[in-house]
Amino acid sequence: MQEQISSAMGELSPAERKVAQLVIADPDAAMTGTLAHVARRAGVSEPTVVRFCRSLGLEGFGDLRMALARTDQRPRMHRRVEANTPVSEVAGAVLGTAIAALENLQKTLDPTVIERAAPALVRASRVEIWGFGASAAVAQDLAHKLFRVCRGVVARSDPHMQAMAAATLDGDAVALCISHTGRSRELVEAAQLARQAGATVLSVTRPGSPLAEVSTLLVPVEVEEDTELHTPMVSRLAHLVMGDALAVAVALLSPPAADERLARMKAALKPRRTE
Structure with missing residues (x-):
């Protein structure tokens, strides 16, 4: 997915390229954050994030998150709940913490x-x-x-x-x-x-x-x-x-x-x- 974004970089508007650069540098921001969070991190409007998704042939932000998750081959990382974590991001951070813990348990599990x-x-x-x-x-x-x-x-x-x-x-x-x-x-x-x-x-x-x-x-x-x-x-x-x-x-x-x-x-x- 990141290769697809990189290859489409020349066809994106300057604002859409900001979103692309953020997603390439920090895919977790898109996979675990909200539309508003990604727009704020990239310094663009929410409609710009949606246009970026559609420029990749996706229906919207939800499709981008799923596409990134499907193609993510890195070890699972998650966002911790910090004292300054926005309430809008708490659910994603809590789920990420739970998923990471269970994935680590699966890796160390001895079936015997x-x-x-x-x-x-x-x-x-x-x-x-x-x-x-x-x-x-x-x-x-x-x-x-x-x-x-x-x-x-x-x-x-x-x-x-x-x-x-x-x-x-x-x-x-x-x-x-x-x-x-x-x-x-x-x-x-x-x-x-x-x-x-x-x-x-x-x-x-x-x-x-x-x-x-x-x-x-x-x-x-x-x-x-x-x-x-x-x-x-x-x-x-x-x-x-x-x-x-x-x-x-x-x-x-x-x-x-x-x-x-x-x-x-x-x-x-x-x-x-x-x-």
């Missing part, structure tokens, strides 16, 4: 970790899912998914309940721990108790962390958070995605009994006819 973790959940007679803060919401979401295909699934966010539950586990149970830092003392202690009780400790957390060290199985997720501004907690998104991967893998491995249980659940939700 899901292969090792899913069978443990299928075999388990009880699945305890633990997390604090934002991870508590992820734990609840994953419990909702695994409830349909696993046995004895419950999510807990209270450290006292986690510790007491850990003491009641056995070798047929799985304690699934979710943590961004892997340093939450209460969660690490509960995981240790579960491990001592003979349970399998499956953790979705940062590799090399205290929680990772006490785990039987590890799904490594290493995401950097920006704590200076009100930016999205991308670790939560990464954990949700890995939770989905676990749930799908478990569903694929589930025996016929799990399908029968799911059918009974669906039947229980149907409105009952009254005589």
Whole structure:
């Protein structure tokens, strides 16, 4: 796309060439910014940006953004939310941050970790899912998914309940721990108790962390958070995605009994006819 813009440079008006130069120098400005943002950066009017797009044979600014995205072969970059970020650009910056985090996770993903973790959940007679803060919401979401295909699934966010539950586990149970830092003392202690009780400790957390060290199985997720501004907690998104991967893998491995249980659940939700 940039080659096409460069070759058309001689046929553009002086104002359109300003837009072309901006897009070539900073394609992210067009891919993540608004029409008004690009016009302001190029020092031209919004209609000029639209005319530039049409000079390339495109319908408008939206087509330019899609064309740039389709032909972009660079490593994914994103605009961070800064203190002076215009509100009109916040949505694009937040989406860019989320997309970049998930793309980095995909690049570092070892598919074998899901292969090792899913069978443990299928075999388990009880699945305890633990997390604090934002991870508590992820734990609840994953419990909702695994409830349909696993046995004895419950999510807990209270450290006292986690510790007491850990003491009641056995070798047929799985304690699934979710943590961004892997340093939450209460969660690490509960995981240790579960491990001592003979349970399998499956953790979705940062590799090399205290929680990772006490785990039987590890799904490594290493995401950097920006704590200076009100930016999205991308670790939560990464954990949700890995939770989905676990749930799908478990569903694929589930025996016929799990399908029968799911059918009974669906039947229980149907409105009952009254005589």
